[in-house]
Each structure stands twice: as C-alpha cells, then as structure tokens.
Amino acid sequence: xxxxxQTPKYLVTQMGNDKSIKCEQNLGHDTMYWYKQDSKKxxxxxxxxxxxxxxxxxxxxxxxxPKSPDxxxxxxxxxxxxxxxxxxxxxxxxxxxxxxxxYTFGSGTRLTVV
Amino acid sequence: xxxVTQPDIHITVSEGASLExxxxxxxxxxxxxxxxxxxxxxxxxxxxxYFSGDTLVQGIKGFEAEFKRSxxxxxxxxxxxxxxxxAEYFCAVGASNAGNMLTFGGGTRLMVKP
Numbered sequence: 001x002x003x004x005x006q007t008p009k010y011l012v013t014q015m016g017n018d019k020s021i022k023c024e025q026n027l028g029h030d031t032m033y034w035y036k037q038d039s040k041k042x043x044x045x046x047x048x049x050x051x052x053x054x055x056x057x058x059x060x061x062x063x064x065x066p067k068s069p070d071x072x073x074x075x076x077x078x079x080x081x082x083x084x085x086x087x088x089x090x091x092x093x094x095x096x097x098x099x100x101x102x103y104t105f106g107s108g109t110r111l112t113v114v
Numbered sequence: 115x116x117x118v119t120q121p122d123i124h125i126t127v128s129e130g131a132s133l134e135x136x137x138x139x140x141x142x143x144x145x146x147x148x149x150x151x152x153x154x155x156x157x158x159x160x161x162x163x164y165f166s167g168d169t170l171v172q173g174i175k176g177f178e179a180e181f182k183r184s185x186x187x188x189x190x191x192x193x194x195x196x197x198x199x200x201a202e203y204f205c206a207v208g209a210s211n212a213g214n215m216l217t218f219g220g221g222t223r224l225m226v227k228p
Contacts, residue, residue, distance in 0.1 A: 045215055055214070090158070092158075097208075099209065100163075102150075102216070103158075103160075106157050108156070108157050
C-alpha cells in the first residue's frame with residue numbers, strides 16, 4: 001500500500017489552463033504539506049495543513065490554492081498556469097511534530113507548462 | 115531563521131569507496147537534522163534523523179551521520195558505496211520555532227563509477 005500517493009504523476013498543460021493535483025495519505029498523519037522542487041532540485045515549502053487547518057502559507061502566488069477536505073487529503077489547485085510553474089510538486093505528511101519524525105513524501109507530480 | 119547548506123553540488127566516487135556528504139546548518143538552538151535520498155523520478159526517502167542523544171546516528175542502507183555542534187555540521191557517511199546509491203541527497207533541518215516546517219539544503223548529486 002502506498003503511504004502518500006499523488007495523482008497524476010505527470011501533467012503537461014498549456015499556459016493559462018487550470019489544473020489540480022491530488023494527494024492522499026493512509027498513514028493516519030495529522031499534517032500534510034506541499035513542496036515545490038525547481039529545476040535545480042531546490043525544495044521549497046508552499047503550504048501546510050494540520051487537521052484540515054492551514055498552518056503554513058509561504059509566499060506563493062494566489063493562483064495556487066490548497067484544499068483539505070479531510071486530514072487524509074490535501075489537493076493543490078493552480079489557476080492560470082504560467083511557464084514558471086513548471087516544476088515537480090511533492091506532497092508530504094507527518095504525525096505530530098515533523099521536527100522529531102520528519103516527513104513521508106509522495107513520489108511527486110511533474111508539471112510541465114507549455 | 116534556520117538554513118542548510120550543502121557545499122557540494124556533485125560528487126563522484128568509485129564503487130566500493132567510502133563516501134562523505136557535507137551538510138552545514140544555521141540555527142541558534144539545538145537543531146533537528148535529517149538526511150533524505152531521492153532516486154531519479156522518485157520521492158524523498160528518510161535515511162536518518164537526529165534530535166538528541168548520541169551524536170552518531172545510524173540509518174538505513176548502511177548510512178550514518180555525525181552531529182558536530184562545534185562545526186554546525188551533520189555529515190553523511192557510508193564506508194563502501196554501491197552503484198545503487200547513485201541519487202540526490204538532501205540534508206534538512208527542523209527548528210522548534212518553525213512549527214512543522216523542515217528547511218532543505220540544495221542537495222548533492224552522487225554519481226558512482228564502476
């Protein structure tokens with residue numbers, strides 16, 4: 001059983017489109033995250049939800065909107081896609097404090113905007 | 115704010131040789147430190163973590179890391195590298211004043227020569 005699963009794995013879309021990436025975890029963790037990995041492999045946190053409540057919202061364009069229908073799911077919706085949004089997006093989860101236990105990552109969604 | 119530096123972008127070692135990947139952190143109090151590995155096209159997998167106790171920590175796949183407060187370092191080591199260790203390695207730090215957020219270094223790409 002996959003612990004943190006993301007769909008789709010690959011997403012190719014045109015500029016200006018709206019797209020969503022879904023994430024689900026079956027670990028019973030109470031906190032979920034979205035990270036963006038750019039072409040140089042740099043990982044930057046975007047959002048964090050704890051029990052469906054937004055707790056971290058880094059400086060990202062408001063075209064990005066996370067939604068957490070329950071604590072096992074955290075989806076990322078992106079409006080009006082731009083070329084610079086091309087990246088790999090990782091979902092992750094943690095139980096309790098991530099600084100003690102670290103994250104469990106999904107396998108990533110490679111988004112290509114053309 | 116905490117930060118992590120991985121000074122080596124690329125490292126190439128011969129199979130069977132020893133390995134050390136460097137990680138330096140910046141944080142005022144005791145940090146919570148992690149090493150993750152990312153194989154091509156995959157998510158990040160936790161190798162090991164440190165937050166207290168013995169400064170030499172053992173991880174999976176034969177890796178170990180040593181926390182040196184005086185040098186603000188948490189270097190990853192392996193005595194004998196296998197070809198399957200070729201991957202991207204990330205050091206991360208969690209801080210008590212940063213909630214559940216982990217901050218990642220820029221990564222080190224390890225290549226293994228036969």
